[in-house]
Amino acid sequence: MAVSHRFGGPWTERKLEALRDYLVQYQLIFKRNPKARKLQTIYVDAFAGTGERDAGERTAGPGLFGYDEEIRGYQEGSVRKALSIDDKFDRYIFIESKPKHAAALKKLIAGEFSKLSDRCTIEEEDANAWLQRWCRTQDWRGQRAVVFLDPYGMNVDWATIEAIARTKAIDLWVLFPFAIGANRMMPKDAPPDSLWAKRLTAIFGTEEWKSRFYAESRKRDLFADDQGSIVKIAGMAEVLEFFLERLLSVFAKIVERPLILENSKHTPMYALCFAAGNPAGAPTAVKIASHLTKS
Numbered sequence: 001m002a003v004s005h006r007f008g009g010p011w012t013e014r015k016l017e018a019l020r021d022y023l024v025q026y027q028l029i030f031k032r033n034p035k036a037r038k039l040q041t042i043y044v045d046a047f048a049g050t051g052e053r054d055a056g057e058r059t060a061g062p063g064l065f066g067y068d069e070e071i072r073g074y075q076e077g078s079v080r081k082a083l084s085i086d087d088k089f090d091r092y093i094f095i096e097s098k099p100k101h102a103a104a105l106k107k108l109i110a111g112e113f114s115k116l117s118d119r120c121t122i123e124e125e126d127a128n129a130w131l132q133r134w135c136r137t138q139d140w141r142g143q144r145a146v147v148f149l150d151p152y153g154m155n156v157d158w159a160t161i162e163a164i165a166r167t168k169a170i171d172l173w174v175l176f177p178f179a180i181g182a183n184r185m186m187p188k189d190a191p192p193d194s195l196w197a198k199r200l201t202a203i204f205g206t207e208e209w210k211s212r213f214y215a216e217s218r219k220r221d222l223f224a225d226d227q228g229s230i231v232k233i234a235g236m237a238e239v240l241e242f243f244l245e246r247l248l249s250v251f252a253k254i255v256e257r258p259l260i261l262e263n264s265k266h267t268p269m270y271a272l273c274f275a276a277g278n279p280a281g282a283p284t285a286v287k288i289a290s291h292l293t294k295s
């Protein structure tokens with residue numbers, strides 16, 4: 001029996017379509033260009049899942065990192081989409097920390113993609129740790145990669161994004177839960193508690209978010225004493241803008257208007273962001289990704 005992996009909704013399909021179409025275009029460029037043809041291409045799916053998703057039934061409502069709109073039936077996940085494109089990558093690396101999901105991936109590859117099994121590696125590990133080590137230890141002169149970071153919530157560390165950018169050889173797709181994650185972790189009338197503050201710093205890679213999103217507000221109470229309190233001065237748009245600024249600070253070029261994924265009530269949830277690391281390839285990469293993420 002297939003391992004059931006329930007997540008997402010119609011917006012997930014839109015996200016995966018953009019990714020799949022990008023992988024197709026990427027491989028076309030690398031096959032057509034005589035210089036680029038000499039480079040090995042690698043697709044890395046961190047937070048890989050099982051290869052497919054059980055789109056499930058309608059749920060009662062969204063949790064903090066939840067999903068509130070679903071349709072029934074199994075649909076292709078990112079791994080299946082990536083393995084199904086015609087012009088194959090030279091290598092595929094799937095990172096999945098949950099043993100059951102990693103086992104389902106192994107089964108999927110052995111069963112339906114056995115011809116590609118020599119090119120595929122499954123890493124049953126934490127994606128942040130694995131990617132940081134991999135980016136640091138590879139020789140990037142002879143290879144280029146596309147990395148897809150597709151977590152449920154706020155699991156991607158800035159150190160990972162920075163390590164990816166430093167290679168100058170990777171194009172990055174990252175799903176950032178700016179509305180249902182980062183923005184909600186910041187209460188309106190007081191700064192987040194220390195645990196969430198630590199997570200936000202790990203995600204943005206700086207403590208600058210504190211001064212960007214919070215400021216002191218002074219109110220006079222009944223006895224005319226000044227009461228100071230720290231309140232939120234930003235909304236979800238500013239949260240996303242800050243993340244994009246952070247991406248641009250380490251990558252050659254980014255898609256300036258990422259694809260905003262909304263639930264059925266048109267409430268924004270995630271932004272599908274794209275950043276290109278190789279200075280020579282970045283203008284073309286961003287042109288393609290911008291086209292694919294147009295709302």
Ligand SMILES: C[S@@+](CC[C@H](N)C(=O)[O-])C[C@H]1O[C@@H](n2cnc3c(N)ncnc32)[C@H](O)[C@@H]1O
Nearest residue numbers: 047048049077078096097098126127150151152
């Ligand atoms: C949203 S799902 C990925 C869906 C997948 N991209 C797809 O389209 O089918 C996130 C996956 O990441 C895995 N995961 C969660 N935390 C992880 C971590 N720190 N490192 C690696 N995988 C992780 C979960 O077990 C889950 O399978």
